[in-house]
């Protein structure tokens with residue numbers, strides 16, 4: 141798909157991978173709608189990319205629907221969705237005192253990361269399916285979701301996060317199959333350790349330990365490297381139904 145002139149929605153576009161994606165898509169000529177819970181940061185990114193910021197909770201049906209309508213009204217219907225909104229709480233099944241962790245705490249990541257992504261995909265796909273096909277492949281739209289290497293190698297204390305990201309990765313193929321008839325491609329990027337505000341919660345030594353487990357290059361990935369992959373996947377119409385690791389060959393230790 142030619143990104144130039146398209147409308148794109150980036151959830152979680154106020155920070156980190158989403159912010160870099162909003163910048164890269166705008167640079168490639170897209171009009172970008174930034175959906176995020178963080179009003180201030182979303183507004184700042186929107187101003188920078190000449191886009192539109194809409195406050196929304198991706199996991200809330202009404203909030204997400206209103207946000208899509210707001211972007212549609214101001215920028216036109218989106219042919220590109222990049223779902224970056226996410227949280228990484230990290231919860232153990234039982235606390236150090238042996239008690240079961242509260243269910244609400246254990247299911248927060250599933251709500252935002254998995255249900256939020258499903259919610260974003262369903263609304264984006266419905267809008268895309270109503271558009272005219274664009275090219276010889278009859279392509280109508282492109283969806284990119286964001287999992288994590290934790291989908292495959294979750295660490296101790298990542299039960300909730302790994303479950304949510306495993307779900308995001310697993311839905312890639314069934315979604316691509318379902319939406320094929322409508323000319324909508326679905327791919328998922330599974331990043332390793334990326335240098336974003338999400339990593340700020342880790343102490344220096346903990347971060348260094350994880351960096352040391354990278355094979356090559358021995359550093360965190362950059363948000364710009366993620367964004368460059370998003371732009372490539374959007375442009376490359378033969379990419380469909382894939383979960384793509386972007387991780388410097390890291391395999392997370394237990």
Ligand SMILES: NC(=O)c1ccc[n+]([C@@H]2O[C@H](COP(=O)([O-])OP(=O)(O)OC[C@H]3O[C@@H](n4cnc5c(N)ncnc54)[C@H](O)[C@@H]3O)[C@@H](O)[C@H]2O)c1
Pocket residue numbers: 151152153154155156157158175176177178196197198199224225226227228252253256286287288289330331332333334335336337338339
């Ligand atoms: N940084 C990493 O190392 C890494 C690795 C693998 C996967 N990921 C995934 O990449 C995605 C982006 O993460 P990041 O590193 O850029 O983190 P980040 O914290 O910098 O950005 C996440 C953004 O999502 C927004 N958000 C959170 N909950 C939301 C909700 N309910 N509705 C709307 N917006 C919401 C936040 O306000 C924030 O702007 C996440 O899904 C994360 O799990 C990150």
